Amino acid sequence: MNHDLEKLISLHDIDVMIDDLKHADIMEQEESMGLSPDHARAELARIREELASGIRKRWLSLYQQLAGHYGNAVVPAVRDRCCGCLTRLPTAMCSDPDRNEEIHTCPTCGRIIYWAD
């Protein structure tokens, strides 16, 4: 898999974790289980910055632009459809065996796509 794509997926997962730990219900639940959500959120933000600094500017700025617009910048392709906008993706893109070796974006919504299978 393309290294920048791997990092963008990890960045997305970290962003989800940070957002989750801002929810009052999640924070309360984690605290009741003896975890430290405030500390974890701060630490995740630090790890995020470290990871982001290793992503090429072109992809990082695209990620940030998409995340700002849609909330989710990276989505999987399932059954040849973009899971962001559900549009069918071009056959040439989906049938390429090395499709995860470069970064593809959905021709319709522009989200960054990866294939999980």
Added chain:
Amino acid sequence: MERRCRCVWKLSSTDRKAAVRELLDTLPLADKTKDLLTRALETREQAGPTVIRTGISLPHCRSLLVDDFQIAVGRSVKGVEWHGQKVNVVILMISPVTPGGPQQHMELMKHIATRIRDSGLKGITGAGTPEKLAGVLGFELED
């Protein structure tokens, strides 16, 4: 909430990262997906240990890499090193990222917390079979 889980009755791993990977290896996911999930769960651990009670850890995250809830429970009599502590039961849970937000993820965490509180540590660590361990946690064991 009836969810299914996989179980590793005797974890061979004695350190955290290896135990997480051993549990991920039981899940029906592609190798690359498991690699990326290992990274996500380790990131969460680095941000703060997920030991929720003496002897029990709950490595967890929501990830776009799964499209359904993935739960795997591991048991170790010797214990797994977890941020300087020994844990005997590892409950790994990964929730999908859905448009509805983290509500279902939170409900699953709450479910696990309630089961652990109601069963007590002995109820969890003392479950005699994989089926009983899954049952104590309120899950159905995946074949």
